[in-house]
Amino acid sequence: MTDPTLQVLIPAAQVQKRIRELGQQISADYPTGKLHMICILKGACFFLTDLARAMTRDVYVDFMGISTYGKGKTSSGEVQVTKDLDTSLEDADVLIVEDIVDSGVTLTYLMHLLEQRQPRSIRIAALLDKPERRQRPIEANYVGFKIPDRFVVGYGLDFAEKYRNLDDICVLEEPK
Ligand code: IMP
Ligand code: MG
Numbered sequence: 001m002t003d004p005t006l007q008v009l010i011p012a013a014q015v016q017k018r019i020r021e022l023g024q025q026i027s028a029d030y031p032t033g034k035l036h037m038i039c040i041l042k043g044a045c046f047f048l049t050d051l052a053r054a055m056t057r058d059v060y061v062d063f064m065g066i067s068t069y070g071k072g073k074t075s076s077g078e079v080q081v082t083k084d085l086d087t088s089l090e091d092a093d094v095l096i097v098e099d100i101v102d103s104g105v106t107l108t109y110l111m112h113l114l115e116q117r118q119p120r121s122i123r124i125a126a127l128l129d130k131p132e133r134r135q136r137p138i139e140a141n142y143v144g145f146k147i148p149d150r151f152v153v154g155y156g157l158d159f160a161e162k163y164r165n166l167d168d169i170c171v172l173e174e175p176k
Contacts, residue, residue, distance in 0.1 A: 012167035023054020043099030046156035104136035
C-alpha cells in the first residue's frame with residue numbers, strides 16, 4: 001500500500017521477531033499454572049494472536065473491550081468497558097495484552113478492575129510503549145518496543161478505525 005501520510009517505523013519482520021522473543025521469555029517466566037492472556041480490544045488483537053502462538057505452554061485467551069480514545073488522537077480520559085471477560089480469573093495468572101501504553105490511564109483502570117477479581121498475579125505485555133506521554137505511574141512488564149511521542153498506526157493500531165490491517169507499524173503524518 002502506498003500512502004504518503006505513512007512512514008514505516010517498525011517493519012513487519014522486526015515486529016514478528018520481537019514477538020517470538022517475548023513469547024519465549026513469557027513462557028519461561030510462567031512454567032506452571034493457569035495463564036490467562038487478556039486481549040484488550042480492538043488494538044491488541046493482532047499482537048495477541050501472534051504472541052499466543054509464540055508461547056511454548058498452554059494459555060487461555062479471553063477478550064475485554066475498553067474504550068478511551070473515541071475517534072480522535074487524544075484520550076478523553078474516560079474509560080469504559082464495552083465487553084467484559086467470559087471467564088473467571090480466580091487463581092489465574094493474568095497477562096493483560098495491550099497494543100500501546102500511552103498516558104497509562106487505560107491500564108491503570110484495568111489493573112484496579114482485574115485485581116478485584118482475585119487472580120493469583122497480574123502482569124502487562126504491551127507491544128509498544130511511549131514513556132514520554134505517561135500521566136500515571138504504570139509500566140508494562142513486557143514491552144515490544146519503546147517508541148518516541150509520535151502517533152502510530154498498523155498491526156492493530158488505528159486512526160478512526162483505519163490502518164489496523166497494515167503489517168508494518170507506521171507513523172501517521174498530519175496531512176498538510
Ligand atoms: P492510554 O490510556 O493513554 O495509555 O491509551 C491507551 C490506548 O490509546 C491504546 O490502547 C490505544 O488504543 C490508544 N493509543 C495511544 N497511542 C496511540 C497511537 O499512537 N496510535 C493509535 N492508538 C493509540
Ligand atoms: Mg486500545
